[in-house]
Amino acid sequence: MCIGTCSGADQTDQARVGLASIVATRLIRWKETVARKVLTNCPARPKTITSLGMNRLAYCLSPYRLPGLHTMMLTGEDVRALWNGYLVLWHPAVVRQCAEPPRLASPYDHEQPNGPHVYTLPESPPLFLPDDWEERVRQAGGVSVRTGLERAKAQAEVLAALDTSVRAQDDVEAFYGLGLGYALLEALCEGMQHPSVLATADFWTDVKAAAETEDGATRRRLLQAAAQRLREAREALYSGTVYLLAVIMLEDLAADTVLDVFVRMDVPCNVVASGELVQRWAKENADTWGLLRERVLQERLELCVGPWRERPDALLPVTSQLWNLRQGMALWRELVGAEPRVFARRKFGYTPAFPALLHLLGMHRTFFLPLEEGVVPEYRATTVEWTSPDGHRVEAITRKPLPGDDPLTYFHLAYHLVKTIREDTSPNLVLLYKGQGCTELVRDLVQLQSLAEVFGEFVTATRLMNEVPIGEYPAPPGADEFHSCYLDDLVAAGTADPVSQFARHYRQRRALDAVGTLAALWRALMPPDTDTRWLARLQELESALESGQDVSLGLADFAQEVMKRLAEKLLSRAQKPEPGHLMFNACPMARRIVAVLDNISTPLPSPAKATQPLSAGKAEVVVEVPGLGFAWLPNRVAPGTLVAAPKTKLADGRILRNEFFEAEIDEQTGGLRSFRDYKWRHNRLGEILAFGPGSDMRAEHIEVVSTGPSRGEIVSRGVILDGQQQCLARFRQCFRAWRGYPLLRLEITLELERAVTLPQESETPYGAVSPWHSAYVARWAWRDPQTRLFRALAGNVYPTQHTRPETAEYIEMRTPFSRTVIFTGGLPFLQRHSQRMLDVVLVCPGETARTFELALGLELSEPGQQALEWLTPALAFPVTQGPPHIGATGWLAWIDAENVGLVSLRVPPDGSHAWLVRLQEMRGMATECQLRCPRNPVRACVVNEWDEPQHDLTIQGDAVQIFLGAHELVQLRVEFS
Numbered sequence: 014m015c016i017g018t019c020s021g022a023d024q025t026d027q028a029r030v031g032l033a034s035i036v037a038t039r040l041i042r043w044k045e046t047v048a049r050k051v052l053t054n055c056p057a058r059p060k061t062i063t064s065l066g067m068n069r070l071a072y073c074l075s076p077y078r079l080p081g082l083h084t085m086m087l088t089g090e091d092v093r094a095l096w097n098g099y100l101v102l103w104h105p106a107v108v109r110q111c112a113e114p115p116r117l118a119s120p121y122d123h124e125q126p127n128g129p130h131v132y133t134l135p136e137s138p139p140l141f142l143p144d145d146w147e148e149r150v151r152q153a154g155g156v157s158v159r160t161g162l163e164r165a166k167a168q169a170e171v172l173a174a175l176d177t178s179v180r181a182q183d184d185v186e187a188f189y190g191l192g193l194g195y196a197l198l199e200a201l202c203e204g205m206q207h208p209s210v211l212a213t214a215d216f217w218t219d220v221k222a223a224a225e226t227e228d229g230a231t232r233r234r235l236l237q238a239a240a241q242r243l244r245e246a247r248e249a250l251y252s253g254t255v256y257l258l259a260v261i262m263l264e265d266l267a268a269d270t271v272l273d274v275f276v277r278m279d280v281p282c283n284v285v286a287s288g289e290l291v292q293r294w295a296k297e298n299a300d301t302w303g304l305l306r307e308r309v310l311q312e313r314l315e316l317c318v319g320p321w322r323e324r325p326d327a328l329l330p331v332t333s334q335l336w337n338l339r340q341g342m343a344l345w346r347e348l349v350g351a352e353p354r355v356f357a358r359r360k361f362g363y364t365p366a367f368p369a370l371l372h373l374l375g376m377h378r379t380f381f382l383p384l385e386e387g388v389v390p391e392y393r394a395t396t397v398e399w400t401s402p403d404g405h406r407v408e409a410i411t412r413k414p415l416p417g418d419d420p421l422t423y424f425h426l427a428y429h430l431v432k433t434i435r436e437d438t439s440p441n442l443v444l445l446y447k448g449q450g451c452t453e454l455v456r457d458l459v460q461l462q463s464l465a466e467v468f469g470e471f472v473t474a475t476r477l478m479n480e481v482p483i484g485e486y487p488a489p490p491g492a493d494e495f496h497s498c499y500l501d502d503l504v505a506a507g508t509a510d511p512v513s514q515f516a517r518h519y520r521q522r523r524a525l526d527a528v529g530t531l532a533a534l535w536r537a538l539m540p541p542d543t544d545t546r547w548l549a550r551l552q553e554l555e556s557a558l559e560s561g562q563d564v565s566l567g568l569a570d571f572a573q574e575v576m577k578r579l580a581e582k583l584l585s586r587a588q589k590p591e592p593g594h595l596m597f598n599a600c601p602m603a604r605r606i607v608a609v610l611d612n613i614s615t616p617l618p619s620p621a622k623a624t625q626p627l628s629a630g631k632a633e634v635v636v637e638v639p640g641l642g643f644a645w646l647p648n649r650v651a652p653g654t655l656v657a658a659p660k661t662k663l664a665d666g667r668i669l670r671n672e673f674f675e676a677e678i679d680e681q682t683g684g685l686r687s688f689r690d691y692k693w694r695h696n697r698l699g700e701i702l703a704f705g706p707g708s709d710m711r712a713e714h715i716e717v718v719s720t721g722p723s724r725g726e727i728v729s730r731g732v733i734l735d736g737q738q739q740c741l742a743r744f745r746q747c748f749r750a751w752r753g754y755p756l757l758r759l760e761i762t763l764e765l766e767r768a769v770t771l772p773q774e775s776e777t778p779y780g781a782v783s784p785w786h787s788a789y790v791a792r793w794a795w796r797d798p799q800t801r802l803f804r805a806l807a808g809n810v811y812p813t814q815h816t817r818p819e820t821a822e823y824i825e826m827r828t829p830f831s832r833t834v835i836f837t838g839g840l841p842f843l844q845r846h847s848q849r850m851l852d853v854v855l856v857c858p859g860e861t862a863r864t865f866e867l868a869l870g871l872e873l874s875e876p877g878q879q880a881l882e883w884l885t886p887a888l889a890f891p892v893t894q895g896p897p898h899i900g901a902t903g904w905l906a907w908i909d910a911e912n913v914g915l916v917s918l919r920v921p922p923d924g925s926h927a928w929l930v931r932l933q934e935m936r937g938m939a940t941e942c943q944l945r946c947p948r949n950p951v952r953a954c955v956v957n958e959w960d961e962p963q964h965d966l967t968i969q970g971d972a973v974q975i976f977l978g979a980h981e982l983v984q985l986r987v988e989f990s
Contacts, residue, residue, distance in 0.1 A: 024941040071115035073099040081204020081427045092420040094135035097167045098160035103192030106177040129154030136161045145480030146493040184792035194243045194467045211246035214972045229451035240465035255443035255469030266298040271446040278463045281471045285357040286319040318345045318353035326362040327455035328841040352839035355474045361387025366807045369402035373958045383407035386498040394484020402980040406982045414445035422452045439481040491813035504784040513862035519839030523884040527599035528572045530918040534905045535579040545924030576890035586898040593647040593895045597888040598638035600917040601908040608887040615649045623723035635723045642904035645896040663725025664717045665822045669750045683712030683729030709734045725750045756868040790852035798848040808933045822880045834876045836868040877935035910942035927988040934977040943945045943972040952988040
């Protein structure tokens with residue numbers, strides 16, 4: 014018999030077996046059909062069939078997946094609905110019924126449900142599923158729930174669909190945290206292009222056991238075990254530390270805030286708050302503040318020290334900036350009882366010289382982030398060594414923060430982790446929380462972090478900078494790398510006088526510093542045991558000014574008191590009882606002071622350069638006064654006394670001139686037609702007034718008010734017309750030049766016929782309506798398109814090409830042969846047009862001031878000194894005797910380098926027999942100089958803002974030897990016997 018053949022009996026057996034198989038298959042299909050019909054007729058039955066519960070799976074159907082290699086353009090509603098739909102499947106009541114962890118799945122894979130599963134469908138975006146899909150789910154024994162933007166509502170609907178409820182002991186938020194971690198781990202593995210090593214079965218066993226147990230401690234232990242498995246799976250991708258920095262900004266210490274969640278779960282975080290805000294917290298929330306203070310001392314919370322008040326510091330004088338920073342730090346020390354470690358501010362307030370200010374305050378670490386609207390330099394590294402122009406350095410955190418309140422951040426969190434792991438030596442992420450409330454995803458992340466540090470470790474800024482090496486050592490940044498949106502922000506907030514408030518502050522601050530200088534000169538002349546309690550008034554005025562109050566009246570009274578005491582000391586040994594006036598110069602450079610004096614009946618002798626009689630026995634006098642010195646002038650002189658009597662006219666027709674410049678007024682517009690020197694004679698600048706959208710300036714009357722001998726003055730009056738030749742405003746421009754004075758002063762007065770409002774259609778390049786397009790401006794123009802512009806910030810000068818170069822001090826136009834300076838007088842907002850025009854904003858929406866002052870200068874060797882000088886008020890005091898025994902003029906202190914500016918000269922707060930001197934090098938070149946004093950000092954040293962000695966200085970007789978680096982800002986303490 015052949016091997017390949019078979020008998021007839023065998024064939025019969027095979028046929029029987031095949032027939033039996035067909036019958037069995039048909040019987041099974043018939044049973045499935047009957048079962049489906051039964052389930053269709055009894056839709057509630059699956060809820061009572063407990064045998065199906067252990068075989069359930071949970072799916073969140075969405076067309077999106079958490080990305081690991083790229084970002085996606087989604088709306089916040091889409092992402093919130095997705096997270097809510099997915100995370101409610103991690104509710105303990107759902108976990109107890111599922112055999113595997115919930116998953117994100119495509120709706121196309123589940124058009125035909127294949128079991129008694131749980132489905133959630135985010136309402137946004139709409140899903141494309143069969144019309145009878147929900148019917149199919151019921152037929153398969155499953156449940157489906159549509160989830161929206163409210164997680165509590167989605168949770169309630171899922172529990173209702175499963176006919177279950179929440180146990181009182183269920184730690185629901187911890188389960189949601191695990192769900193967040195599980196989803197992010199899958200995306201992280203995809204982004205790292207590495208298979209997941211998570212033991213999913215063991216992980217799910219721990220999660221289910223935690224959901225089923227009723228013992229709280231056991232549940233916590235099991236949840237921590239499950240989270241630890243997630244961490245071990247992540248460490249297979251990257252085993253090093255990933256630093257997470259939570260930066261929190263909030264207004265109130267209320268319950269259920271982001272800070273409350275972090276502190277309650279004992280997760281390290283960083284809080285950014287001003288001194289004013291911290292003081293309010295300590296006063297209004299004593300219990301919560303006590304807990305925060307305890308966390309700070311335990312180094313579990315970094316309460317970053319900030320300025321006393323958040324304000325536009327970048328456009329304020331250096332002395333104001335230092336006061337604000339010092340007050341904030343002093344208040345922090347008082348309330349916390351420790352030394353601050355890291356500086357941070359909530360709003361933009363940085364300048365290139367900011368590290369130098371922090372150095373004076375003893376701070377060496379800072380956040381360098383655009384936390385609010387503003388532009389700062391961007392760096393690739395997490396931390397950089399930020400260097401100021403004078404060479405002082407601070408360590409700065411520069412990592413761009415991710416918005417922690419935005420659900421998109423958590424949708425892309427795996428991508429951000431992949432990016433930092435691949436690109437950074439020490440991977441890290443910064444999460445910024447601005448909202449007052451706390452979103453569910455923040456709670457989920459903090460809950461996951463409290464179980465195990467799955468995706469990284471939340472740390473304080475101090476620890477981050479201790480452990481993460483500095484990544485970049487860039488050169489000192491320029492001024493154009495910093496820019497604020499102060500004008501837009503102030504107008505949008507409805508702040509009164511968004512422009513003139515800076516000019517007013519600059520003038521009052523300069524007057525305060527000048528009076529403080531005279532008080533210090535008086536203190537050096539007096540014996541050590543002199544009563545100085547009255548000087549406390551100066552600190553009160555300073556606090557009021559920096560708090561935003563108008564101190565002009567109080568400051569005038571205090572100035573009179575200071576000048577009276579100083580005059581009494583200077584004239585204590587005067588020989589003649591001759592009435593006159595003492596003029597004081599609070600600037601380190603000799604200056605010509607213009608003052609209006611009473612009871613002047615004759616032209617005055619030297620040091621007066623010109624005397625111009627006015628009405629009622631008054632006279633305007635131009636006086637040469639030594640730097641940090643005085644000049645005495647009599648009220649009258651005897652006939653035949655030699656006096657200055659210049660004959661040349663300072664104003665003739667439409668021309669103003671003095672020894673330094675010649676200015677011509679345009680007869681058509683009433684603006685400045687030309688401004689020129691006597692050497693080259695070419696026009697440097699022209700000026701008109703304009704309205705933002707477009708206007709035409711027309712003069713109606715030009716008159717010569719004064720031709721001399723001390724002052725030349727021309728006044729032009731006219732109108733500003735719109736495109737339809739309708740009157741927008743009336744103007745008055747007053748041009749003044751004084752004999753021997755290097756600046757042309759311009760006083761502008763506007764009378765608006767229409768209120769200034771924001772435009773409805775014009776938009777800024779940032780996409781929002783802006784006051785820059787609806788403002789009255791002083792528009793300047795020059796001829797040479799190759800002219801380079803330089804602007805001053807905090808006493809330093811920087812080249813600028815910015816379209817809106819902000820400066821409250823001055824802007825300089827340079828060519829190879831000339832230098833022309835516009836002193837803005839505290840008006841900080843400027844805007845360039847093409848290469849040859851520049852606007853100074855005067856009136857914008859919300860501005861109530863109508864009079865503004867500007868100044869022009871040519872070929873000034875030290876424009877920084879001149880910027881301080883022209884804002885310093887004339888300090889004159891009537892006396893009944895004189896001159897002083899040392900002569901009609903003299904100096905009380907002297908700095909022998911013209912490029913060294915005297916920022917401030919003060920008596921220490923305790924009234925001791927000493928000076929606190931702030932000096933700044935203004936030319937950008939290292940300088941060795943001397944500070945000469947009215948008496949021999951016994952000690953001189955460099956100190957910081959807390960009056961703590963840094964190193965001693967050499968003293969030679971009455972002089973202190975000082976070395977200043979380029980652009981250096983330094984504070985000295987000079988003690989007298």
